[in-house]
Amino acid sequence: MIHSALSITVALSLSTATILSLMALPLAGWIVFSGGRASAVGEAILTLTLVLPPAVLGYLLLVAFSPESPPGALMARLLGHPLPFSFAGLLLASLIYSLPFAVGPVAQSFRQVPKGTLEMARILGAGPLTVFRKVVVPLSLPGIATGWILGFAHTVGEFGVVMMVGGNIPGETRTLSLKAYDDLLSADGQGGWEAILPLLLFSFGALLALNLVRRREASHAPDPTRG
Amino acid sequence: MRPIPLEADLLLSRERGLPSGGRVRLRLEKESGIVGICGPSGSGKSTLIRVLAGLPPRGTGVIRVDGVAWLDSDRGVDLSLSQRPVSCLPQGAVLFPHMNVRENLLFAHSLSEKQGKGRGSLARFSLSEALRRWTGTRTSPLPDRLRTLVERFGIGDLLGKGPGALSGGQTMKVALARAFLKDARLYLLDEPLTGIDPEGRTRLTREVAALLRERCAMALWVTHTPGELSPVADGMVALSLDQGSMDRTLGEDRPPAGFDVPFGRKVAEWRR
Numbered sequence: 001m002i003h004s005a006l007s008i009t010v011a012l013s014l015s016t017a018t019i020l021s022l023m024a025l026p027l028a029g030w031i032v033f034s035g036g037r038a039s040a041v042g043e044a045i046l047t048l049t050l051v052l053p054p055a056v057l058g059y060l061l062l063v064a065f066s067p068e069s070p071p072g073a074l075m076a077r078l079l080g081h082p083l084p085f086s087f088a089g090l091l092l093a094s095l096i097y098s099l100p101f102a103v104g105p106v107a108q109s110f111r112q113v114p115k116g117t118l119e120m121a122r123i124l125g126a127g128p129l130t131v132f133r134k135v136v137v138p139l140s141l142p143g144i145a146t147g148w149i150l151g152f153a154h155t156v157g158e159f160g161v162v163m164m165v166g167g168n169i170p171g172e173t174r175t176l177s178l179k180a181y182d183d184l185l186s187a188d189g190q191g192g193w194e195a196i197l198p199l200l201l202f203s204f205g206a207l208l209a210l211n212l213v214r215r216r217e218a219s220h221a222p223d224p225t226r227g
Numbered sequence: 228m229r230p231i232p233l234e235a236d237l238l239l240s241r242e243r244g245l246p247s248g249g250r251v252r253l254r255l256e257k258e259s260g261i262v263g264i265c266g267p268s269g270s271g272k273s274t275l276i277r278v279l280a281g282l283p284p285r286g287t288g289v290i291r292v293d294g295v296a297w298l299d300s301d302r303g304v305d306l307s308l309s310q311r312p313v314s315c316l317p318q319g320a321v322l323f324p325h326m327n328v329r330e331n332l333l334f335a336h337s338l339s340e341k342q343g344k345g346r347g348s349l350a351r352f353s354l355s356e357a358l359r360r361w362t363g364t365r366t367s368p369l370p371d372r373l374r375t376l377v378e379r380f381g382i383g384d385l386l387g388k389g390p391g392a393l394s395g396g397q398t399m400k401v402a403l404a405r406a407f408l409k410d411a412r413l414y415l416l417d418e419p420l421t422g423i424d425p426e427g428r429t430r431l432t433r434e435v436a437a438l439l440r441e442r443c444a445m446a447l448w449v450t451h452t453p454g455e456l457s458p459v460a461d462g463m464v465a466l467s468l469d470q471g472s473m474d475r476t477l478g479e480d481r482p483p484a485g486f487d488v489p490f491g492r493k494v495a496e497w498r499r
Contacts, residue, residue: 117323119282120317122309123313123317124339125338125339130338139324
């Protein structure tokens with residue numbers, strides 16, 4: 001089936017952001033509240049994709065996803081087709097690539113929940129899961145929203161990873177950013193406004209949404225001048 | 228012989244984990260009663276409250292309640308907060324900022340209910356129950372136990388307000404009522420009347436004393452105004468600033484320091 005670059009990008013970004021937001025809750029909870037050394041290592045691994053050049057990461061993922069590697073072979077078996085150059089491969093790569101963007105803000109807002117508030121819930125008899133569900137998560141909604149928006153925006157804009165893992169197959173794995181690149185290089189010299197405009201719109205929309213979340217957060221923050 | 232309701236012999240550590248704090252010994256020989264704790268800032272009042280509750284910093288020594296060891300450093304016994312039947316109003320107690328007063332109280336109420344029933348609440352989960360709870364938190368009538376407490380603490384008119392709309396004194400009243408939603412053997416109250424007007428203070432002091440009698444529970448009550456607490460307290464502990472302790476290393480034979488007995492009756496017993 002042939003899909004437009006726009007619909008591929010939207011489907012990829014929406015599912016990546018949503019899956020990551022769900023994964024971010026336990027992951028950020030572990031990083032922030034477990035306090036063990038393992039969580040520091042875990043956090044370092046999670047943020048690794050922030051510093052690796054996207055094309056390098058894409059290459060590593062391509063190698064890992066290849067049906068010749070054990071994890072790639074397992075996935076190919078489950079899916080019925082090899083991961084590279086497919087939408088599923090693209091999605092998995094995006095999840096890994098955008099992970100720190102979605103988890104970071106959530107972890108940050110978990111850290112900002114005051115210790116006294118957590119302690120109070122424990123004193124009243126709440127177990128760790130109840131504290132997490134009833135206190136930590138509700139107080140971190142702005143961070144969770146920020147994580148979703150950043151995960152979405154980052155996936156929309158990714159280039160190197162989708163190029164390597166997706167293979168830029170039109171109608172299947174060619175996203176807007178790849179289309180913009182192709183159009184710009186194409187011979188007719190018309191540029192890639194068809195791809196660039198929606199990319200601009202998405203970026204602007206994401207930034208606008210981020211600012212709205214921040215404003216809401218600021219207006220709802222407890223007033224420190226009140227006793 | 229009946230076990231002593233409350234006895235503690237503690238070495239309080241202060242900042243940076245140094246064992247520089249004083250040694251505190253206290254005993255309450257009545258089933259129910261109030262031990263007041265006073266002393267200048269930095270004398271370890273809040274630390275004492277936290278150690279008894281099982282909150283960090285950990286103390287060393289012995290705490291026994293009704294003969295059960297909550298803490299016995301020599302034997303490696305140190306019950307966690309959830310294992311101790313305590314309720315605590317720590318200094319700077321906070322209401323949950325994402326819940327209004329009513330929801331704050333209902334949350335504490337549901338936690339204490341759960342505790343009473345024991346574990347395994349997942350098995351009793353039903354969708355209709357969850358829906359009822361979800362839609363009903365703002366409108367449904369309060370459970371009896373909760374309503375009684377709301378009336379006794381005089382916070383009925385605050386139920387619909389958010390924590391940000393409350394004054395300091397109102398916040399304390401709600402936090403105090405919330406702490407008493409939990410059934411506990413020992414209530415640890417760190418300056419529970421901060422910011423409350425004099426009339427309210429007298430009323431709440433009496434109310435808390437009555438509640439403790441009814442529940443046959445004990446309280447440790449940190450106060451800066453011992454005179455106010457003396458009508459209901461069974462004894463008063465005055466912690467003092469342990470001067471020189473910061474630069475002195477702790478020896479085995481160092482006498483326990485940092486307490487005296489301003490008006491100790493037989494219930495709070497202080498010995499050197």
